[in-house]
Amino acid sequence: MKSLNQLLAGAAAAALFLTAMPASAQKAPAPAGQGPDVAAQCAAMQQLAFLHGTWVGATTAFRPNGSKVTSLSKDVVTPLMDGELLAFAGSSYAPGATLADAPAMxxxxxxxxDDRAGKLILTSFANGAQMRGEGRIVGPGHVEWTMPSPVGLLRFMVTAQGKDGWLEAIDVSADEGKSWRKFVEIAFRRAP
Structure with missing residues (x-):
């Protein structure tokens, strides 16, 4: 059995090997049918460049009884691996809290x-749960995905609102998508 030091040394060697390769060698398209098309993945992800940055949002949560609760959200959206991935780090605050307070979630x-399937894949972590969803780029500045969650099936609809904003509307379904109700809406503006 390998020691931790041996495993770390192997991981470091692999990382050095990959970073020492020229970018063109790392991003070379695979021959048809022989692997992922990284160029196609990056081109698709570039359509989501409107999300890059730090954002503050006015959040409205819609309760089943019709009442609404307002609060703040903050998202930091960062492209990774030369645009192959987008990382979302989100914080939601309790009603009445400010961004200086500790996040509630x-x-x-x-x-x-996924260039082979022609769809977006989202893996998300929140409140001790790991969730996986699938989606699609609807058009310029518009993306949608669905994801099972502990509260039901979630449908996310994200739409650009000019160059300095975007709207995230989240619906929830308790019956596997047969019917939906408005769950959360966040109007994000670029943070100063």
């Missing part, structure tokens, strides 16, 4: 594009 997600 945090989440983290990685969004990628």
């Amino acid at each position: 945090q989440n983290y997600g990685i969004l990628s594009f």
Whole structure:
């Protein structure tokens, strides 16, 4: 059995090997049918560049009884691996709290594009749960995905609102998508 030091040394060697390769060798498209098309993945993810940055959002949660609760959210969206991935680090705050207060909930997600299936894949972590969803790029500045969660099936609809904002509307379904109700809406503005 390998020691921890041996495993770390092997991981470091692999990382050095990959970073020492020229970018063109790392991103070379695979021959048809022989692997992922990284160029296609990056091109698809580039359509989501409107999400890059730090954002503060006015959040409205819609309760089943019709009442609404407002609060703040903050998202930091970062492209990774030369644009192959998008990382989302989100914080939600309690009603009445400010961004200087501790978040009531945090989440983290990685969004990628599966070029073979032609769809987005989101893996998200929140409140001790790991969730996986699938989606699609609807058009310029518009992306949607669905994801099972502890509260039901979630449908996310994200739409650009000019160059300095985007709207995230989240619906929830208790019956596997047969019917939906408005769950959360966040109007994000680019943080100063």
